[in-house]
Each structure stands twice: as C-alpha cells, then as structure tokens.
Amino acid sequence: MISWAVLAALVLFSAVTYALGRRKLTAQAAGQGRDRAHSRPGYHGAYVMLWVAVPAAAVLLLHGAFGGRIAAAAVQAEKPAAVAALTPQQRMVFYDDVQSTVVGRTPSEIIYAPDVREALDAEAREAVRIEMGLRLAAVAAALVLAVAGFVFSYRRVRPEFRARQHVEGWTAVLLFACSAAAILTTVGIVASLAFESFRFFQAVPPHQFLFGLDWDPQIAMRSDQFATSGAFGAVPLFVGTFLIMLIAMVVAAPIGLLSAIYLAEYASRPTRAVVKPLLEVLAGVPTVVYGFFAALTVGPLFRSTFNAIGAQLLGGPFHELGLYLSQVQNQMALVAGAVMGIMLIPFVSSLSDDIINAVPQSLRDGSLAMGATPSETIKKVVMPAALPGIVAALLLAVSRAIGETMIVTMAAGLQAKTTLNPLDTVTTVTVQIVTLLTGDQEFDSPKTLSAFGLGLTLFVITLILNVIALRIVQKYREQYD
Amino acid sequence: MTDAALPPAGAQPALQRSAIEARLKARRAREARFRWYGRLAITAALLFLAVLLGRIVSQGYTTFVDYRMSVPVYLDPARIDPTDPTGANYDLMVADAVLAKLGETDDALGTTSGKLMALLSTDLGFQLLDKVRADPRLIGQTVTVTGPVRADASLYFKGLVDASAAETDRKLDDRQIAWLEKLRSLGMVSSGFNTSFLTRSDSTEPEQAGVLGAVVGSALMLLVTGLLSVPIGVLAAVYLEEFAPKNRWTSIIEVNINNLAAVPSIVYGLLGLAVFINWLAVPRSSPLVGGLVLALMSLPTVIIATRSALKAVPPSIREAALGVGASRTQTVFHHVLPLAMPGVMTGAILSLAHALGETAPLLMVGMVSFVPGVPAGFTESATVLPVQVFIWENASERAFHERTAAAIMVLLVFMIVMNLAAILLRRRFERRW
Amino acid sequence: MLSQPEGSKDGPVHIELRPQSAHAVDAPAKLRARDVNVFYGDKQALFDASLDVPEKAVTALIGPSGCGKSTFLRCINRMNDTIATARVTGRIELDGEDVNDRSIDPVLLRARVGMVFQKPNPFPKSIFENVAYGPRIHGIATGKRELEHVVETSLKRAGLWNEVADRLQAPGTSLSGGQQQRLVIARAIAVNPEVILMDEPCSALDPIATARVEELIDELREEYCIVIVTHSMAQAARVSQKTAFFHLGKLIESGNTDEIFTNPRDTRTQDYITGRFG
Structure with a gap:
C-alpha cells in the first residue's frame, strides 16, 4: 500500500499547483482593464490542479486496488522446485504464509520440511523485492504524470482560456462517474453472485439445488474429492425461511396496519408527536440486538412456557402432545418469527402511514358527509382506496423478512427440516449463508460456493418482490397525484 | 329528465328514521371496538419496545459495577x-x-x-x-x-x-x-x-473483556464508509437530479437505485467477499473492507435522501441563478446544494447510524474473529460493536451475557446520539418553502 | 373575480333572473341559524351569522372567496367536527332541533342532511356501489332487490340513469366530470335526505355539464331544501329563490333573490353585485 507520506505529498503538490495557476492568471489578467479574463483565477488554479492530481491519483488508486494481485502473481510465476512439488492446496497455504511473513502477521502453524522452509524465506524476500519495485514504479509513474500534467496545463493558463468550461467538464465527468458507481454496484452484485454460483452449479446441478429435499453440506476430507457425500437440496431452507417469514408477518401486519390506521385517522397531534418517534426508535434498533433479545429472553421464555404446559398435559388425554411440548427447544421457529415480527412492526406501520395519508381527504369527507362513522369510512372507503399501496408495503416487509440475517442466526437453529410447525427448529437461507462462510473453509469448495448459490436465490427473490412492490406504489401514486 | 312516475322523495321519513336509529347502536359499538383495536396495537408495539430495552438494561447495567x-x-x-x-x-x-x-x-x-x-x-x-x-x-x-x-x-x-x-x-x-x-x-x-469495560478490548476472560477495540474498529470503519458513501452518493444524486437528461436510461437508473436500497444486507457481504477480498485482495477483517462493503450498502440510501433534499429546493432558486448568468454547475453548487445541505446531512447521518448497527455483511468479510487489541490502522484486523455483541452472545459463560447486554447499551447510546444529532440538525436548519 | 355568465364577453355584468315559483321564501323555515360563530384555532371565520332557510327551495350563499360561506354551510351538517381546531357556537335548528346539541348523533344528522362537494368525489367503487353506499350503511335498504330499487330510483332522480343503466358495475371514476357530479348527487339522494347542501358544485365543470346540473337542482328543489354555495352570481340568480350575501365572515344581508339582485339594501352587497370587488 502507498504510504501516507506519498498521499500527503500529492495533496501538497496539488495545492501548490492550484496556487501557481491562480497566480499566473491574476498576474496576466491584471492591467488588462476592460479585457477581463473569461474565468476567475480560482478556475484556472483548479484546472491546473485537476490535471496534476487526477492522473496521479488514478495511478495510485490502481496500484492500491490491483497491486497486491500483480505482486502475488509475479511471486508465484517462478516457483522453486520444492514449492512446485506441493499440492495446489498446500501451495495456497504456503503462499498465504509467504504473505503473512511479508506483512508481519503470524503465519499458520504448519511445520514445513526444511527445504520448503528455505523456499518460504526465499519467496518472502522475493515478494518484498517485487512489492517494493511495484511501489516505486507506481510512485514514479504518479510523479511523471503529475509533472507532465502540470506542464501541459500551466501553459494553457491565459486570460482567453475558458478554464471554467474545462473545470465544469471535469465536474460533469466526476458526477457521471459517481452515478455510475451505483450501476456498477448492481453489476458487481449480479456478476459476483452469478459467477460464483455458476461454479457451484457445475458441482451441484441447479435442479438438485432448487428442488432437493436434503440439505447436508459436507465436503470430502480429501481435497481432490468432489462433494459426493454432501447433499445440497435447498428446499428445507426455503421452507424454513417461508415459515419464519409467515410467523413474522402474522405478528407485524395486524399490529403495524392497525397502529398506522389509528395514528393516521384517530390520533390527536400530541399523541402522534409522541408515538411516531417512539416507533422510529423501534425501527432503529440494530437487528443484532433483536437477535440477542430472541436468544436470551424470548427463547427461554417460550420454551419454559411450552414445557410447563406440556408437563401439565402428561398423563392425561393429551399425553402425546404434552410429551412433545415438554421437549421443545429454545430455537423454535416461533421465537425467531415472533421477534422478527416485532422488528417489522415499525416498517409496516410507517409505510402504511404514508399510503393512508396519500388517500385524498375528499373521499373521507364524502363518506363522513353521508353519515358514515369514522371506522366505516376507514373500512369501506379509505382502506379499499389504499389497498394497492398496503399490498406493496406488505410485499416489502416480506422481502425484508426473507433477507433478515441476525435474528435468525442468533435465535433459529442449524437443522434443516422441511416443516411448517412453528414449534419445530428450522433453519433459513440466511443462516446457512452465515454458517457456511464463517468457518475456516477454503474458498473454492462446493460447501462455501453453495453460499453464493443461496445468495443468488435470495437476491433474485427479493428483487422480484421489490420490483413488484415498487411498481404497485408507482401506479398508486399516479392515481392520486 | 326525471321520471315523473317516481314516488315523491322523503315519502316515509319516519319509517326510515327508525330503521336508521335501530342500527345505530351496533354501528357505534363497532366504532368503539375499532378504536380500541388501534389503541391496543399501538400499546402492544410500545410495550415490546419497553420490554426489549428494559431487558437489555436490566441485564447489562450490572457490568458497569465491578469488584476488585x-x-x-x-x-x-x-x-x-x-x-x-x-x-x-x-x-x-x-x-x-x-x-x-x-x-x-x-x-x-x-x-x-x-x-x-x-x-x-x-x-x-x-x-x-x-x-x-x-x-x-x-x-x-x-x-x-x-x-x-x-x-x-x-x-x-x-x-x-x-x-x-x-x-x-x-x-x-x-x-x-x-x-x-x-x-x-x-x-x-x-x-x-x-471503567475497564470501556477502556479495554476483547479478552477470553469475561472480567477483562471490554469494548474499546470494537469501538475503535467501528469508528475507523464508519470513517471509511462516510468518506466513500457520502461524497459519491451526494454527487451521484446531484447528477441524477440536476444534470441528467430525463430519458429511459435515467429512469432505469432510478429503479435500479430503489431496488439496491431494498437488497438484503447479507448480499452486500457476499459481494464484498467475492470482489474485495478475493478479487482485489483487500485485507480480510479490516475496517477498510468493512467500510467498503457498508459504503456500497449505504450508497443508495444517501442518493435517495439527497435527491429528496434537492427536489425540495424550489425551482425559482435555480431560475433566479440562471437568470443572472450562472452556469448550470455554478447554480447547483453555489445555490441549490447549500440550500439542500440540512436534508443531505440528515440523510447522511441517518445512513451512517444505520451502518453502525449492521452486522451480517461484516460477518461475511471476516470480522468475526477474536481481536484482542485495538486496531491501529485501516488494514489491521478489527471488529465492530455489533459483531462484538454477536461474538459474546455465543459465549456460554454467564458473565459474558451481562457484558453483551452492556455492549448493546453502548451501541444504543451511540445510535441515539447520532439520531438525535440528525433530528436536531433537521429542526435547526430546515426551511419551509 | 366574477365569472362571466354564458354569452356575454365584455361590458357590464348582466344578470338574468328567472321567474320564481310560488313556493319562495314565505314557506316555514326548514333551517334556522342564530348567532353562529366559527373559530379555527384563534382565527374567527364566521361572525354571528343568522339565517332562515326555507323548505322546498334553493337558498344561495354568495360572496367573495374566503368570506365564510363554505364555513357556514359545513356547520349545518357538522362537517366542521372533522377539523380538530374548529369550534362552533350558536344555534342551528333543523325542524326546531339544535344540530349542535350533545344528544344529536352526527351520523343521524348527516342521513338527513346530504352534501355535494366542489370537486366530484365518487368512491373508488362501481357506480352501483357508490349509490348503494348510504342505504347500505344506514340499513335503509338491505338485500339485492331493495338496493337495486334504491339505486335505480336515485339515479333516475339525478338524471343519470339513462346514461349508466347498462354499466352499473363500471367504476364511478370512469364517468366524465359532469356525470360524476350527478352520480354524487344521486349518492346523496339515495338516503332520502331532507336537506341537500352543495358547496360550489359546478365550479369544476364545463358549461354544458353546469347547465345540466343546474337543471337538476331546479327539479330537486320541489322535493328537498337545498342550500348552495356559489361564487357565480349568475348561477345564484338562475337557480335560487333566496340569497344570502357573506363578506369577511359576516352575513351582510339575505332575502328574496330578485330583491337582492335588483334592490339590495346594503352598499357592500351592491358593490359586490355590480362587480366592484370579486
């Protein structure tokens, strides 16, 4: 990485060139009286500075982003014999250790054979040399570009020079680049997910993934074996996700909608002024906190309640049920679903509030003037008018529930079970993604790649829900604006 | 136009009135019930909030007293x-x-x-x-x-x-x-x-464990997130709102941004893993990579908030500036953007507050490891407060439970401060056109 | 500003008076307002308004914009109740009973006093459901046959039946502006009110639709007591038998329409009518 000193030098140099550009123009434009410069001095300074700073910064940025890979590739290009004899897996660990040695981190605890140990030190020295060289090259290139840029732009500073247009041109390019960042993000998401999933689907066929009923992601112990012993059927995950989402919506939809209706139609201004911020607080609580709450408060509470009920039923006509209830676990789907529902209440409420307030007052007036009560007006006029928007809000809440990670990771289980019983322990797509990627796994195994397959599925489904919801909201808004 | 054979209006007013009155009691009862459902819903929501916060505080406050x-x-x-x-x-x-x-x-x-x-x-x-x-x-x-x-x-x-x-x-x-x-x-x-809870970092021994490392890690990470997402987001919004021609491409971009804002955060973690860690070799578990991932996640929110702030500035301002001969760029940067600043800043602070509490994407980029010290730079291994909460929650020792709750309290305090700052900012500088 | 009556372009305002029917203002008052004041928060919008509204006639409330006529109208069916900051004092008697009395349920009141608004506001339901709304909730008509009968009767009275009989399930919003307003009138009529209040019912309509609605009003006044707020003096002169002039929240004068327009007592009325202010 480039040191702070280099960055500071670049900034300083840019500032100096800015000042120089300004001064040149001021000097030249002075004493010209009516024949004033096209642009103010600041623009000329900025013009020079841009030509100095931007190319140099671009080089440094490229070095920062890709330098590591280029260096690694160069180091690995010529391997000493001892290293070439290693298996690909061992080689990867070896080069990781080389990198750790260079950076000063503690390497892995593998005991290497003496010749490999020697090779490690040699490669480490080589790596240091290459990185130094690359760094020097980058700084030199940046310097050259900066100076060249200065020479080129300084010469053009003249009163007739339309510096402002050029600077504004740069600005437009910068602005456009920034909005391109948003597009690139989407492209990045889709591309990375698709690419890694493609590799996964080469090992596990898509229909087995999408329709298989057995989720048991194991990899073989030997590195050259494929996932012959694992099963990657994701249906239990989909069912688990669906179950928890359903429970969450059963909690969030009625409470969220009713509170939105009350706040929008009945509540007085002071009430609204107090309750709405409090609901915002509920919305702002991080999901990890909800997860903690679910795991350490709600889980034990529900479990002990059900166990107690079960104990009561033992020996009676519902003995079977009692036996089942006294054995339910902390991680039942009901717990994660209920807490997720609580988390979604303010989301549903605030979206619904916006939708309900968008219904024109003239409709309410028309109904009230006919002698309808406020609740009749709401039930028969306002809600039917708001229905598309409400449906969209609920779809967005469903999408949120499906994509939620922390609550389920901390409160739901790891067993993949295809069941709709809320008292059962299930696992979801997001939990599996976390579990698969937070172990000590090498990156390429089908096990870790399956996380990307799951991620792609999740992305596609939430995307579809969101697109539908946003289209509905757009059409609804057009109706009333 | 009207049919002469119709019975005269108001033919049986008395009969009608009694019919209406008969139903009135049931309707009023339904009205009262409906209101109660609304009140119940709000009470339930607020009760959940109270129980949630109450439990956290009651479980965590004991951490702040220690025995030596x-x-x-x-x-x-x-x-x-x-x-x-x-x-x-x-x-x-x-x-x-x-x-x-x-x-x-x-x-x-x-x-x-x-x-x-x-x-x-x-x-x-x-x-x-x-x-x-x-x-x-x-x-x-x-x-x-x-x-x-x-x-x-x-x-x-x-x-x-x-x-x-x-x-x-x-x-x-x-x-x-x-x-x-x-x-x-x-x-x-x-x-x-x-005080050691706030001045020490994570440890395997609960009595020596503190949140300092996580707090510093969060601060470094938020710095990266803020420095990336706010300028890029604001400038992107400025372009889309003020400069871009209104054609099919810009509406596609707009739909795109709205969708990005609703993508689950874990997907951003996967993106970070695939692109930043594997392709660009950014150091795992560092505030840099965490900041990059969360910057991408916050970008759509900042863009949307900035666009609303820009839309709220009346067109008359722009017309006045153009009228005295300012260029488009000058109009936007000297006149419109300064007026939209309070809304922009509020949106930025709120998105950073949200990023502070994010956990899932950071788990993907490796911030879930045990980090005993305070991270010294952006490329060192670090953890953040919510991930620290997650790690400690998994620990089986009882003493870690109280510390987890205490760490949540610290996290919530930071978030409350940031949200309050945003609200105060909005109240103080908001202009009503 | 004054709206020019049809046909005239420039020149002094020309008011055309219609021959009045026998029923005019000597009939017993259906509505009696005494010293009505309305406050929106600290601002007073209506000062001591007192007016008698006769039965089976059209009473027009005229005056420049913001003078309190709509406020007064909304007092009659207690629509001001829906505004949190509104406060109403004084008596408004419908057949002798004070509508603001605690014991009067606004729901019952509004079944007797219907309202038509400035912008047509059909519900997002079918034409049939729009008209059937009132009878359904009040329990006046239950069952398919009764409702169909009520809907048909009301649409016929509103003069809309022939145009919509074949598409009663079409959404109410699919009609033209003038048809929507007549639909809304049919909706109001369906509950058999005694009084119909109209708040600038034609201001959002084109001249042809306006003419049709005015014809309808003329027919309806044989059955109902109608109070119409209008900013068009020409319209007031055409359709009403009694006129009340409001200015800056005060009821300046009221009386027979022809008297008000030919020989007003107050100079302010004179000034308004002759177009000195709008």
Whole structure:
C-alpha cells in the first residue's frame, strides 16, 4: 500500500499547483482593464490542479486496488522446485504464509520440511523485492504524470482560456462517474453472485439445488474429492425461511396496519408527536440486538412456557402432545418469527402511514358527509382506496423478512427440516449463508460456493418482490397525484 | 329528465328514521371496538419496545459495577529468574499471597491454590509480570496489585449466584464462597465503576473483556464508509437530479437505485467477499473492507435522501441563478446544494447510524474473529460493536451475557446520539418553502 | 373575480333572473341559524351569522372567496367536527332541533342532511356501489332487490340513469366530470335526505355539464331544501329563490333573490353585485 507520506505529498503538490495557476492568471489578467479574463483565477488554479492530481491519483488508486494481485502473481510465476512439488492446496497455504511473513502477521502453524522452509524465506524476500519495485514504479509513474500534467496545463493558463468550461467538464465527468458507481454496484452484485454460483452449479446441478429435499453440506476430507457425500437440496431452507417469514408477518401486519390506521385517522397531534418517534426508535434498533433479545429472553421464555404446559398435559388425554411440548427447544421457529415480527412492526406501520395519508381527504369527507362513522369510512372507503399501496408495503416487509440475517442466526437453529410447525427448529437461507462462510473453509469448495448459490436465490427473490412492490406504489401514486 | 312516475322523495321519513336509529347502536359499538383495536396495537408495539430495552438494561447495567481485589504479593526471588521474568508463575504467587491472608496453606497437590485461582483474575498475574519486566529491582519486594475478581466471583458479589442451590449445580462451591466472604470482611474487595469495560478490548476472560477495540474498529470503519458513501452518493444524486437528461436510461437508473436500497444486507457481504477480498485482495477483517462493503450498502440510501433534499429546493432558486448568468454547475453548487445541505446531512447521518448497527455483511468479510487489541490502522484486523455483541452472545459463560447486554447499551447510546444529532440538525436548519 | 355568465364577453355584468315559483321564501323555515360563530384555532371565520332557510327551495350563499360561506354551510351538517381546531357556537335548528346539541348523533344528522362537494368525489367503487353506499350503511335498504330499487330510483332522480343503466358495475371514476357530479348527487339522494347542501358544485365543470346540473337542482328543489354555495352570481340568480350575501365572515344581508339582485339594501352587497370587488 502507498504510504501516507506519498498521499500527503500529492495533496501538497496539488495545492501548490492550484496556487501557481491562480497566480499566473491574476498576474496576466491584471492591467488588462476592460479585457477581463473569461474565468476567475480560482478556475484556472483548479484546472491546473485537476490535471496534476487526477492522473496521479488514478495511478495510485490502481496500484492500491490491483497491486497486491500483480505482486502475488509475479511471486508465484517462478516457483522453486520444492514449492512446485506441493499440492495446489498446500501451495495456497504456503503462499498465504509467504504473505503473512511479508506483512508481519503470524503465519499458520504448519511445520514445513526444511527445504520448503528455505523456499518460504526465499519467496518472502522475493515478494518484498517485487512489492517494493511495484511501489516505486507506481510512485514514479504518479510523479511523471503529475509533472507532465502540470506542464501541459500551466501553459494553457491565459486570460482567453475558458478554464471554467474545462473545470465544469471535469465536474460533469466526476458526477457521471459517481452515478455510475451505483450501476456498477448492481453489476458487481449480479456478476459476483452469478459467477460464483455458476461454479457451484457445475458441482451441484441447479435442479438438485432448487428442488432437493436434503440439505447436508459436507465436503470430502480429501481435497481432490468432489462433494459426493454432501447433499445440497435447498428446499428445507426455503421452507424454513417461508415459515419464519409467515410467523413474522402474522405478528407485524395486524399490529403495524392497525397502529398506522389509528395514528393516521384517530390520533390527536400530541399523541402522534409522541408515538411516531417512539416507533422510529423501534425501527432503529440494530437487528443484532433483536437477535440477542430472541436468544436470551424470548427463547427461554417460550420454551419454559411450552414445557410447563406440556408437563401439565402428561398423563392425561393429551399425553402425546404434552410429551412433545415438554421437549421443545429454545430455537423454535416461533421465537425467531415472533421477534422478527416485532422488528417489522415499525416498517409496516410507517409505510402504511404514508399510503393512508396519500388517500385524498375528499373521499373521507364524502363518506363522513353521508353519515358514515369514522371506522366505516376507514373500512369501506379509505382502506379499499389504499389497498394497492398496503399490498406493496406488505410485499416489502416480506422481502425484508426473507433477507433478515441476525435474528435468525442468533435465535433459529442449524437443522434443516422441511416443516411448517412453528414449534419445530428450522433453519433459513440466511443462516446457512452465515454458517457456511464463517468457518475456516477454503474458498473454492462446493460447501462455501453453495453460499453464493443461496445468495443468488435470495437476491433474485427479493428483487422480484421489490420490483413488484415498487411498481404497485408507482401506479398508486399516479392515481392520486 | 326525471321520471315523473317516481314516488315523491322523503315519502316515509319516519319509517326510515327508525330503521336508521335501530342500527345505530351496533354501528357505534363497532366504532368503539375499532378504536380500541388501534389503541391496543399501538400499546402492544410500545410495550415490546419497553420490554426489549428494559431487558437489555436490566441485564447489562450490572457490568458497569465491578469488584476488585487488592493483594500485596511478595515477589519471591527464588521463584523469579531476573533474566527471564516470563517463566515465573505469577498467578500462583498471587494465590499464595491470598492464601496467606486467609490464614490457610496450600496442599501438596496444589488443589487449594487452584481453587483459589478460579476466583482471581489472570490480570493480576499479568500486572506483576509487566511490573517486573519494567523494573527488575522489584524482585524480592512486596508489590500490591489491584485487579478485577474473576467472572464467577464477580457474579457472586452482585448477588447473581444462588448460594442456596445444591453445590454441584453452582459454579462456586461452599469453600470458595466462604473465602470470598472472608476476603470481603478483610477489606480486600472493593467495588467501583467499571471503567475497564470501556477502556479495554476483547479478552477470553469475561472480567477483562471490554469494548474499546470494537469501538475503535467501528469508528475507523464508519470513517471509511462516510468518506466513500457520502461524497459519491451526494454527487451521484446531484447528477441524477440536476444534470441528467430525463430519458429511459435515467429512469432505469432510478429503479435500479430503489431496488439496491431494498437488497438484503447479507448480499452486500457476499459481494464484498467475492470482489474485495478475493478479487482485489483487500485485507480480510479490516475496517477498510468493512467500510467498503457498508459504503456500497449505504450508497443508495444517501442518493435517495439527497435527491429528496434537492427536489425540495424550489425551482425559482435555480431560475433566479440562471437568470443572472450562472452556469448550470455554478447554480447547483453555489445555490441549490447549500440550500439542500440540512436534508443531505440528515440523510447522511441517518445512513451512517444505520451502518453502525449492521452486522451480517461484516460477518461475511471476516470480522468475526477474536481481536484482542485495538486496531491501529485501516488494514489491521478489527471488529465492530455489533459483531462484538454477536461474538459474546455465543459465549456460554454467564458473565459474558451481562457484558453483551452492556455492549448493546453502548451501541444504543451511540445510535441515539447520532439520531438525535440528525433530528436536531433537521429542526435547526430546515426551511419551509 | 366574477365569472362571466354564458354569452356575454365584455361590458357590464348582466344578470338574468328567472321567474320564481310560488313556493319562495314565505314557506316555514326548514333551517334556522342564530348567532353562529366559527373559530379555527384563534382565527374567527364566521361572525354571528343568522339565517332562515326555507323548505322546498334553493337558498344561495354568495360572496367573495374566503368570506365564510363554505364555513357556514359545513356547520349545518357538522362537517366542521372533522377539523380538530374548529369550534362552533350558536344555534342551528333543523325542524326546531339544535344540530349542535350533545344528544344529536352526527351520523343521524348527516342521513338527513346530504352534501355535494366542489370537486366530484365518487368512491373508488362501481357506480352501483357508490349509490348503494348510504342505504347500505344506514340499513335503509338491505338485500339485492331493495338496493337495486334504491339505486335505480336515485339515479333516475339525478338524471343519470339513462346514461349508466347498462354499466352499473363500471367504476364511478370512469364517468366524465359532469356525470360524476350527478352520480354524487344521486349518492346523496339515495338516503332520502331532507336537506341537500352543495358547496360550489359546478365550479369544476364545463358549461354544458353546469347547465345540466343546474337543471337538476331546479327539479330537486320541489322535493328537498337545498342550500348552495356559489361564487357565480349568475348561477345564484338562475337557480335560487333566496340569497344570502357573506363578506369577511359576516352575513351582510339575505332575502328574496330578485330583491337582492335588483334592490339590495346594503352598499357592500351592491358593490359586490355590480362587480366592484370579486
């Protein structure tokens, strides 16, 4: 990485060139009286500075982003014999250790054979040399570009020079680049997910993934074996996700909608002024906190309640049920679903509030003037008018529930079970993604790649829900604006 | 136009009135019930909030009081080698010192001292080691060290250990409890505000674990997120709102951004893993990579918030600026953007507050490892507060539970401060056009 | 500003008076307002308004914008109740009973006093459901046959039946502006009110639709007591038998329409009518 000193030098140099550009123009434009410069001095300074700073910064940025890979590739290009004899897996660990040695981190605890140990030190020295060289090259290139840029732009500073247009041109390019960042993000998401999933689907066929009923992601112990012993059927995950989402919506939809209706139609201004911020607080609580709450408060509470009920039923006509209830676990789907529902209440409420307030007052007036009560007006006029928007809000809440990670990771289980019983322990797509990627796994195994397959599925489904919801909201808004 | 054969209007007013009146009672009852449902819903939501926060505070506040022990320890020269102080067993020396105070001696197998060491934090031993390393002349003298009691002992002093339960069901047996009481009566135990929770980083021992490392990690990460997402987001919004021609491409971009804002955060984590860590080799578990991932996640929110702020500035401002000869760029940057600043800043602060609480994407980029120190730079291994909460929640020891709740309290305090700042900013600088 | 009556372009305002029917203002008052004041928060919008509204006639409330006529109208069916900051004092009697009395349920009141608004506001339901709304909730008509009968009767009275009979299930919003307003009138009529209040019912309509609605009003006044707020003096002169002039929240004068327009007592009325202010 480039040191702070280099960055500071670049900034300083840019500032100096800015000042120089300004001064040149001021000097030249002075004493010209009516024949004033096209642009103010600041623009000329900025013009020079841009030509100095931007190319140099671009080089440094490229070095920062890709330098590591280029260096690694160069180091690995010529391997000493001892290293070439290693298996690909061992080689990867070896080069990781080389990198750790260079950076000063503690390497892995593998005991290497003496010749490999020697090779490690040699490669480490080589790596240091290459990185130094690359760094020097980058700084030199940046310097050259900066100076060249200065020479080129300084010469053009003249009163007739339309510096402002050029600077504004740069600005437009910068602005456009920034909005391109948003597009690139989407492209990045889709591309990375698709690419890694493609590799996964080469090992596990898509229909087995999408329709298989057995989720048991194991990899073989030997590195050259494929996932012959694992099963990657994701249906239990989909069912688990669906179950928890359903429970969450059963909690969030009625409470969220009713509170939105009350706040929008009945509540007085002071009430609204107090309750709405409090609901915002509920919305702002991080999901990890909800997860903690679910795991350490709600889980034990529900479990002990059900166990107690079960104990009561033992020996009676519902003995079977009692036996089942006294054995339910902390991680039942009901717990994660209920807490997720609580988390979604303010989301549903605030979206619904916006939708309900968008219904024109003239409709309410028309109904009230006919002698309808406020609740009749709401039930028969306002809600039917708001229905598309409400449906969209609920779809967005469903999408949120499906994509939620922390609550389920901390409160739901790891067993993949295809069941709709809320008292059962299930696992979801997001939990599996976390579990698969937070172990000590090498990156390429089908096990870790399956996380990307799951991620792609999740992305596609939430995307579809969101697109539908946003289209509905757009059409609804057009109706009333 | 009207049909003459129709019965005259208001033909049976009396009959109609009684029909209406008959139904009125039921309708009024339905009205009252409906209102109650609304009130119930709001009460339920607020109750959940109260229970959630109440539980967290009640579980966590005990962390902020800790119990410390002061022990004068004789640094026996026979047991410490001045050339290699690390070889000595300082924990045993501390235990012997305490045993002496209790008037007991160690047995041949060392089980007594072992039992006692379960009550003493290894921090005492580390302090001695540091002192001896700094000044070897201390060997042979008696040095007093003060440090926290071990987690289970601390729980006992806070009254969280059930002394009446059967001995095998407890973490502390009767002998250990008797020792603790004696030490307390000897005045060797003091309690006070637990500053070490806020000044220390993570540790395997609960009584030595603190949130400083996580706080610094969060701060560094938020810095990266803010420096990336706010400028890029604001400038992107400026382009889309003020400069871009209104055609099919821009509406596609707009739909795109709205969708990005609703993508689950874990997908951004996957993106970070695939692109930043694997392709661009950004150091795993660093504030840099965490900041990059969360910057991408916050970008759509900042863009949307900035666009609303820009839309709220009336067109007359732009027209006035253009009218005096300003260029498009000058109009936007000298006139429109400054007026939209309060809304932009509010949106930026709120998106950063949201990023502070994010956990899932950071788990994907490796921030879930145990990080014992304070991260010194952007490329070092670090953790953030919400991930720290996640890590501690998985720990089985009871003492970690109270610390998890306390860490949540710290996190919530930061978030409340940021949200309040955003609200105050909005109130203070909002303009009503 | 004054709206020009049809046909005239420039020149002094020309008011055309219609011959009045026998029923005029000598009939017993259906509505009696005495010293009505309305406050929106601290601002007073209506000062001591007192007016008698006769039965089976059209009473027009005229005056420049913001003078309190709509406020007064909304007092009659207690629509001001829906505004949180509104406060109403004084008596408004419908057949002798004070509508502001605690014991009067606004729901019952509004079944007797219907309202038509400035912008047509059909519900997002079918034409049939729009008209059937009132009878359904009040329980006046239950069951398919009864509702169909009520809907048909009301649409016929509103003069809309022939145009919509074949598409009663079409959404109410699919009609033209003038048809929507007549639909809304049919909706109001369906509950058999005694009074119909109209707040500038034609201001959002084109001249042809306006003419049709005015014809309808003329027919309806044989059955109902109608109070119409209008900013068009020409309209007031065409359709009403009694006129009340409001200005800056005060009821300046009221009386027979022809008297008000030919021989007003107050100079302010004179000034308004002759177009000195709008």
